[in-house]
Amino acid sequence: MVNVMVEHEDNLFKWAKSQIADLGPMEPLREQASSRKYYRVTSKGKSFILAYSDPQKELNNEFIQYSEYLIKNNVSVPRIEAFDSENGFMLIEDFGDKVFLDEINSSNRKNLYLLAIDQIIKLQSADANDDINELNEISVKEQMKLFEEWFLFDYLKLEIHSLEKDIIDDAYIFILNKFLDQKRTLCHFDFELRNLMLREDGTIGVLDFQDLTYGPFTLDLVSLIKDIDNPISDKEIEYYLEAYVSLSNEAGITVKEDLISLNEDLDFVGLQRQLRILGTLARLHIRDGKSFRLPDLKQTLIYVIETSNKYDELKEFSQLLKSKVQPALEEYLGCVND
Numbered sequence: 001m002v003n004v005m006v007e008h009e010d011n012l013f014k015w016a017k018s019q020i021a022d023l024g025p026m027e028p029l030r031e032q033a034s035s036r037k038y039y040r041v042t043s044k045g046k047s048f049i050l051a052y053s054d055p056q057k058e059l060n061n062e063f064i065q066y067s068e069y070l071i072k073n074n075v076s077v078p079r080i081e082a083f084d085s086e087n088g089f090m091l092i093e094d095f096g097d098k099v100f101l102d103e104i105n106s107s108n109r110k111n112l113y114l115l116a117i118d119q120i121i122k123l124q125s126a127d128a129n130d131d132i133n134e135l136n137e138i139s140v141k142e143q144m145k146l147f148e149e150w151f152l153f154d155y156l157k158l159e160i161h162s163l164e165k166d167i168i169d170d171a172y173i174f175i176l177n178k179f180l181d182q183k184r185t186l187c188h189f190d191f192e193l194r195n196l197m198l199r200e201d202g203t204i205g206v207l208d209f210q211d212l213t214y215g216p217f218t219l220d221l222v223s224l225i226k227d228i229d230n231p232i233s234d235k236e237i238e239y240y241l242e243a244y245v246s247l248s249n250e251a252g253i254t255v256k257e258d259l260i261s262l263n264e265d266l267d268f269v270g271l272q273r274q275l276r277i278l279g280t281l282a283r284l285h286i287r288d289g290k291s292f293r294l295p296d297l298k299q300t301l302i303y304v305i306e307t308s309n310k311y312d313e314l315k316e317f318s319q320l321l322k323s324k325v326q327p328a329l330e331e332y333l334g335c336v337n338d
Contacts, residue, residue, distance in 0.1 A: 008037075009037075012087075016048075020048070024043070026039035036052065036058060037051065039051075048081065048091055051089070059211075063090075063210040064085070066132075069129060073125070073126035073127060075206060077209055095199055098199070099198075101196075101229055112198065115203070116204060117221070117240065119196075119204055120224070121251050123188060124217065125252075132186070132213060132214060134214040134215070135187075135213055135215040137176065141176060145279075146278075146279025146282075148160070149279065152325065154283075164320055167320050174314060178269075187215040188209055188211075188220050189215070189220075191220035191221075191224050218262070218269045218270075219273065222269050225237055228300045267311075277300050294333065295333070301325065304321060305321045
C-alpha cells in the first residue's frame with residue numbers, strides 16, 4: 001500500500017511538472033476524512049495545491065464541475081487550474097493554511113461567522129442546477145441509520161432491545177418528517193469550520209464541496225453554528241439566526257422570520273446531521289482506519305441528547321442516549337485514550 005502511494009505521488013508530481021515546469025518539492029498537507037491526499041507546491045513565488053483523488057473512490061468529476069459552477073455563482077471556492085480525471089490528479093488554487101477551526105477565537109468569531117453566513121446566502125442564491133441531486137426520504141433515512149449500524153453496533157458493540165429499537169425508530173420518523181418538511185435549497189452539505197479558510201486578504205474560502213446537494217435550508221446553517229468543534233451559547237445562536245434572516249432578506253430570499261420556528265427547524269436538521277456524523281465517524285475509524293475524528297463523537301452525542309430532550313416526542317430517545325449510549329462512549333473513548 002505504501003509503495004502504491006509513493007508511485008501515485010511520483011506520477012502526480014511528474015504530471016504537475018508537465019503543467020508548470022518550475023515546481024519545488026511537494027509538501028504534504030493535513031489528513032483528510034476522504035481518501036484524497038493534498039500537497040503544496042510552489043513555482044516562482046506562487047503556491048498551488050496538488051491533489052491525488054482516487055478516481056475509484058472519489059467524486060472527481062463532480063468536484064471539478066461544481067468548482068466552475070460555484071465560482072460562476074460568486075461562491076468562494078478554489079479554482080481547478082488543471083486536472084487529469086483518469087488518474088485523479090488535480091492542480092488547484094491555494095487558499096492558504098488558515099482554517100477557520102484553528103483561527104477562530106473570541107475576538108474574531110463574530111466576523112468569521114458572518115463571513116460564513118454570507119457564503120451560505122450565496123449558495124442559496126445560486127442558479128438552479130439539474131445535475132445536482134436532492135436529499136430525499138430514502139437518502140435521509142439511510143444516513144440516520146448509519147448511527148445504528150456503525151456507531152451503536154460496530155463501534156460501541158451495544159445490544160439494543162426491542163423496546164429500545166422502537167424508541168430509536170420513532171425518533172427517526174419524527175426527525176425525518178421535520179427534515180423533509182423544510183424549504184429546499186442548495187447546500188454544501190458539510191459547511192463546518194474545518195472546511196472554511198481565512199484567506200490572506202481577509203476573505204473566506206470554502207473547501208470540500210463535492211457533496212453539493214439540494215436539501216433543507218437550515219442544513220448549512222446548523223453545520224456552521226452547531227459545529228461540533230466549536231459549541232456556542234444559545235444567545236449567540238439567536239444572534240446568528242437574526243443575521244441570517246437579515247442577509248437573506250437583503251438577497252431577496254424568503255425565509256421564516258419567527259426565530260422560535262427557525263430554531264426548531266435548525267434543531268431537527270441538526271439532529272439528522274449529527275446522527276449521520278456519529279455513524280460516519282465510527283465508520284471512518286473502523287472501515288478506513290482513520291481515528292483522528294474519534295474525539296468529535298463526544299460533543300456530537302451531547303448535541304443529540306440536549307436537542308432531543310427539548311421535544312416531548314424525543315425525550316425517551318434522549319434518555320436512552322444519556323443512560324445507555326453516553327456512558328458506553330465515555331468508557332470506550334477512555335480506553336482508546338489510555
